[in-house]
Amino acid sequence: MTGQPASGTPQNGSALLEVSDLVVYHGQLKAIDQVSFRVFPGEVYAFIGANGAGKSTLLRTIAGLHRPSTGSIRFDGRDVTRLRPERRATAGLGMVPEGRRLFPSLTLEENLLVGASYARRGEWGIERVYELFPWMRERRNQRTEQMSGGEQQSVAIGRALVANPRVLLLDELSLGLAPVVVQRIYAMLPEILATGLTAVIVEQDVSQALRVASHIHCLLEGRTTLQGTPAQVTAAQVEAAYFGLAQTPPGAGPAEQGSAQHGPAQDGSAT
Amino acid sequence: MDWVNAVIQGVLVGGLYALFACGLSLMFGVMKVVNLAHGDLAVIGGYLAVGVIAVTHVPVLLSFLVVVPLMAILGYVLQRTVIQAALNRSVLTTLIVTFGLSVVIENGLLQFVNANSHSLGTGNAIITDSFQIGSQIQIAYLDLLIFAVAVVVLLGLQYFLSRAKYGRLIRAVADDREAAQLSGVDYRHVFGIAAALAFSTAALAGIAYGMYSQFAPTTGTDTILLFAFAAVVIGGLGSLWGTLVGGVVLGVAQLVGSQINSSDGLLAGYIVFLAVLVVRPQGLVARRAQS
Numbered sequence: 258m259t260g261q262p263a264s265g266t267p268q269n270g271s272a273l274l275e276v277s278d279l280v281v282y283h284g285q286l287k288a289i290d291q292v293s294f295r296v297f298p299g300e301v302y303a304f305i306g307a308n309g310a311g312k313s314t315l316l317r318t319i320a321g322l323h324r325p326s327t328g329s330i331r332f333d334g335r336d337v338t339r340l341r342p343e344r345r346a347t348a349g350l351g352m353v354p355e356g357r358r359l360f361p362s363l364t365l366e367e368n369l370l371v372g373a374s375y376a377r378r379g380e381w382g383i384e385r386v387y388e389l390f391p392w393m394r395e396r397r398n399q400r401t402e403q404m405s406g407g408e409q410q411s412v413a414i415g416r417a418l419v420a421n422p423r424v425l426l427l428d429e430l431s432l433g434l435a436p437v438v439v440q441r442i443y444a445m446l447p448e449i450l451a452t453g454l455t456a457v458i459v460e461q462d463v464s465q466a467l468r469v470a471s472h473i474h475c476l477l478e479g480r481t482t483l484q485g486t487p488a489q490v491t492a493a494q495v496e497a498a499y500f501g502l503a504q505t506p507p508g509a510g511p512a513e514q515g516s517a518q519h520g521p522a523q524d525g526s527a528t
Numbered sequence: 529m530d531w532v533n534a535v536i537q538g539v540l541v542g543g544l545y546a547l548f549a550c551g552l553s554l555m556f557g558v559m560k561v562v563n564l565a566h567g568d569l570a571v572i573g574g575y576l577a578v579g580v581i582a583v584t585h586v587p588v589l590l591s592f593l594v595v596v597p598l599m600a601i602l603g604y605v606l607q608r609t610v611i612q613a614a615l616n617r618s619v620l621t622t623l624i625v626t627f628g629l630s631v632v633i634e635n636g637l638l639q640f641v642n643a644n645s646h647s648l649g650t651g652n653a654i655i656t657d658s659f660q661i662g663s664q665i666q667i668a669y670l671d672l673l674i675f676a677v678a679v680v681v682l683l684g685l686q687y688f689l690s691r692a693k694y695g696r697l698i699r700a701v702a703d704d705r706e707a708a709q710l711s712g713v714d715y716r717h718v719f720g721i722a723a724a725l726a727f728s729t730a731a732l733a734g735i736a737y738g739m740y741s742q743f744a745p746t747t748g749t750d751t752i753l754l755f756a757f758a759a760v761v762i763g764g765l766g767s768l769w770g771t772l773v774g775g776v777v778l779g780v781a782q783l784v785g786s787q788i789n790s791s792d793g794l795l796a797g798y799i800v801f802l803a804v805l806v807v808r809p810q811g812l813v814a815r816r817a818q819s
Contacts, residue, residue, distance in 0.1 A: 322706060346712035358707035360700045371700045374693065375712030420712060 271334065273298050273455055274319070274350075274424055279328035281311075281318050281479075288314040289325070290479040296424070296472075301446075301456045303470035305463050307499060311479040312459040313355050316428045319457070320352040321345045333423065347375045351422025355429045355459075357413040359401045365412055366397035372416035379421030380452055386415040389445065407438035414442070418449065425449075427458040431465065443469055463495060477501045530787060533665045538783035540667070542759075542776030543675030544740060547733040548752050549759035549771040550682060551726035557766035558702045558722040561611060561622045565629035567753030569727055572633060573599055573734030574743050578646050588648045589655075592735055596728045603727025604720040611723065612716055630749060637745035648738035655739075674736045681729055682772055688725070689768075698722050758801040764811020773812050777804075 272295035281289035288311045296302045304312045317323050319330055321342030329338045337345050346352070359368050369383045376382075387394045390411050396404075401412055410430060417425060431439040439462070446469055450456055460466040466473055467487045475483040475498040483490060483498030496502065552566045563569075576598060577591040586594075606629075614625035650656055650670060658668040689695035701708045701715045708715055737743055737752065755778065763774025778797050785796020804812065 320710060322709070341714070342706075342709040343712050343714045346710055352710045354707060354710060358704055358710075360703040360707065362699055362703055363696065367696055367700075370693075370696060371708065371713065372711045374697060416711065 270297060272296060272331075273333060274457065275331040276315075276319065277329050277331075279315070279318065279325050279330070281314055281323055281325045283314065288479050289318065291328075292476070292479070292481055293328075294474055294481075294484065296455060296457055298455055299450075299453075300471045301450065301458065301469055303466040303473045304457070304459045304476060305461070305466045305473055305495070305499065306476035308461070309478070310476040312476055313428055314479075315476070316352070316426045316457065316459050317354075320350060320354075320426055343375075346420060346422075347377065349377055349421075349423035350426065351417040351420050351424065352426040353410075353413045353417045353428060353430065355432060357406075357409045359409055359412055359416070361400065361402045363400070364398050365393060365401055365404075368401060368412055368416050369397075369419050373419040376419055377421040381418045381421045383415075383419055386418055389418075389448065390415065405438075406434050407442065410434060410438075410442060414445075414449070422454065424455045424457060427456060429459055429461065431460065431462055439465065463499065467495075475499055530664065531784070534783040534787040535780050536665060536667065537671070538780030539776050540671040540675045540779070541740075541783065542772070542779030543671075543678035544733070544736055545755050545759045545775030545778050546772040547674070547678045547681060547729060547736055547775075548756035549763070549775055550678075550685065550768060551729035551733070552753075552756045553760050553763075553766060553768065553771050554685070554722060554729070555726045556760075558698055559607075559611075559615065559719050560619050561615065561626065563611075563726070564623065564626040564753065565633060565748075566626075566726075566730055566756060567748030567751070568630045568633040568637075569599065569602075569748070570730040570734035570737065570752045571637065571743050571745065571748040572602075573731030574646065574648065574738040575637065575641060575734075576731070577648055577735045577738060581648070588650050588735070588739060591648075592732060595735060596731045599727040599731035600724040603723040603725075606727075607720045607723030608716060612719065615719075630753075634745050634748065641745065643744060645742040645744045646738065647742035648735060650739050670739060674740060677732065677736060678772065678775070681732060682768055685725065685729075685768055694718065694721050755797075758797060760811075762801055762804045762812060764813040767811065767813045770811050770813035777812065 274296040277293050279289050279292045280287065292315060294302070304315065306312050314323060318325055321337070321340060325338065329336055331337065332345065332348060332350055337348065337350070340348070360371060363371065366383065369386060373383060393412070393415070401409055404412070430442055434442070443465060446456070458466065458470070470487060472486055473484065473490065474481065475495065477498065478501070482501065483494055548567070548570065552563060555561045555563050573595050576595045577588065580586065580591045580594045581588060610625060610629070611622060614621040655670050655673060658666050660666050689699060697708070697713055697718045698721065701713060701718045705715045708718070733752065734743070737747070758778050759771055759774035761774070762777050763770030763772070777800060781800040782793040782797040786793030788796070
């Protein structure tokens with residue numbers, strides 16, 4: 258196991274991010290159902306799950322882009338459940354959204370400048386990002402539209418970093434990228450996190466998540482099916498939780514009702 | 529020589545049309561709001577100038593120093609309240625709301641000012657003067673001045689959008705509102721600034737129109753808004769320099785048209801407008817160069 262900043266379960270100290278009994282609807286669909294978790298400073302907290310499990314919805318709700326119908330989100334001891342997304346960003350909740358979402362008509366450097374517009378004080382700046390990704394310096398006046406997926410993803414990470422967030426929400430970093438590129442981006446993660454960042458990641462690639470995470474949390478149709486450190490969970494448990502197979506592993510509070518309601522056959526085919 | 533003269537006058541009046549159009553284009557480019565009250569706001573700018581001049585006796589050319597900031601504030605406030613509330617429902621709602629705004633403004637002006645036409649006498653001999661090229665072509669300094677103002681306004685907007693911090697944020701928000709929020713940008717504030725800019729250009733357009741011709745409460749919709757729309761569509765939606773191209777094409781078409789038959793100027797302008805819609809619906813200046 259590489260890149261595991263916090264060993265074991267860091268339950269000491271207070272949580273940096275605390276989500277309690279979150280319920281989020283997409284119209285009629287209950288996308289997130291009673292999900293709770295706590296993230297402690299220095300952790301890499303990974304959400305895994307199949308397509309449509311609600312991982313991205315959860316992250317977007319934490320960032321403020323969706324409104325939960327019930328439940329609460331506390332960040333750094335403060336209730337941010339009703340806070341607008343831009344207020345959460347300036348409070349230190351940064352996010353790299355799914356699909357990168359760069360500003361296509363802006364140059365690379367302008368994208369970073371927008372990220373830095375309302376930055377908190379800290380060690381990340383545009384120069385520091387150029388040190389991390391040296392290729393950016395000479396291409397900074399190019400529009401990002403012409404760049405490869407991996408390059409765009411790096412710019413998106415840089416744009417989030419220059420705001421000096423305390424918690425970085427990373428939504429599907431590997432989406433649409435070649436495996437080699439994904440490896441390269443994940444290889445940078447320890448260096449980024451060494452600056453004192455806490456990360457919450459959403460990842461479809463379970464083995465990738467298990468490699469980098471200090472804590473994993475599996476979702477299935479919006480419900481928690483498994484959580485624990487990578488050392489605590491077995492491959493069989495992860496598989497069962499991921500696909501919603503019959504037996505429910507221990508460690509998840511509300512999971513017992515969850516598994517009772519699912520037909521395993523449909524879930525398996527959803528991947 | 530008459531034809532050359534028509535083209536030259538058309539180009540010059542095109543600057544005025546670009547001034548009408550650039551604010552409309554900016555608001556559409558940034559917040560997808562088609563501001564049907566845009567022409568009426570220009571007329572308010574004109575009436576404000578009349579009032580400012582009556583009270584303070586400043587020269588017409590300096591009245592913009594008071595009128596433009598007032599209109600900028602009005603733009604920010606209206607955007608943050610009425611227009612934003614409409615946007616929160618849907619983009620279509622903004623059409624209804626700005627149409628309502630237009631009706632309210634026109635009737636308010638009829639009620640509180642009156643239906644008579646006003647103009648802004650320049651009161652300055654040099655500006656009302658003109659010079660001749662050859663024997664046929666006569667160019668008014670005022671027309672030249674308005675054209676120059678239009679170019680300066682467009683250059684200024686271009687510079688602001690590409691260099692200034694808020695210009696960058698305006699482009700970012702126009703590209704992807706949600707991603708901008710994730711960077712801590714309050715897009716409603718940025719929209720307010722874009723509206724302030726658009727209203728400022730409308731104010732300048734109103735003052736310029738008052739010096740060029742004369743306005744009444746209904747001038748906003750029956751002239752300024754129509755010409756602004758035509759210029760925006762001919763030039764290309766969301767493109768700043770497109771509005772200048774569109775304004776010039778419209779102006780030339782109108783003046784060449786009235787050269788053919790003195791009552792067909794407006795018709796010729798709209799024929800070109802329709803022709804562009806059919807042949808090149810994206811406008812002459814394709815793709816958004818700015819904003």
